[in-house]
């Protein structure tokens with residue numbers, strides 16, 4: 564974007580960008596990146612804020628505001644350079660180095676997660692699989708041997724994993740979370756339907772599929788009853 568003429572005065576927002584991107588903006592960045600990758604795959608070189616916003620499912624004013632946090636303003640009449648904006652979003656999300664992930668709980672969901680090829684495409688490598696069941700430990704899933712929970716610390720140290728995925732039953736999730744924190748991971752994505760306690764230096768994200776279904780059920784019920 565060298566030599567570009569910004570659509571708006573960027574100075575104030577650039578100063579804000581240095582202060583930190585709001586969490587709601589961070590939550591939308593992966594959607595923008597997905598849309599940008601799709602555009603790049605189609606051979607699109609530049610995109611407008613309207614097109615990118617449409618693909619990402621947000622309003623274009625929201626998109627422009629979000630991207631201003633990255634110091635990205637597009638060029639008047641030209642729009643955004645797809646490749647340049649992709650790398651700006653990747654830098655903002657810390658995706659310039661591959662993150663290593665350990666999965667704990669290799670049952671139905673753990674198998675599916677371990678075999679999911681989309682993680683590698685988006686900068687995440689699954690480097691370790693752990694389970695407590697002796698019948699599961701020692702089996703090979705997605706090219707990795709499942710190891711026992713008491714080897715978690717050694718696995719994290721040897722692989723430099725920074726993220727743990729929890730796919731155990733809810734009853735085991737806090738114990739597993741504690742073990743992951745103790746082993747040194749700083750990010751936890753849990754699929755177990757319960758809240759988890761972590762120290763302040765660790766981030767937790769929860770994917771609660773049943774809760775999402777309940778929200779859909781609520782909207783369906785409201786439509787059906789006119790409430």
Ligand SMILES: NC(=O)c1ccc[n+]([C@@H]2O[C@H](COP(=O)([O-])OP(=O)(O)OC[C@H]3O[C@@H](n4cnc5c(N)ncnc54)[C@H](O)[C@@H]3O)[C@@H](O)[C@H]2O)c1
Nearest residue numbers: 668669670671672694695696730731732733735754755772
């Ligand atoms: N399967 C799905 O479609 C689905 C969808 C949404 C959420 N979930 C949630 O994901 C979690 C896993 O579901 P699932 O269907 O894969 O269950 P599962 O019973 O098939 O697998 C759970 C695995 O966790 C292991 N485990 C139990 N305690 C452990 C411990 N302390 N340390 C390490 N491993 C331990 C078990 O040995 C087993 O292999 C559950 O909390 C479930 O509610 C599952």
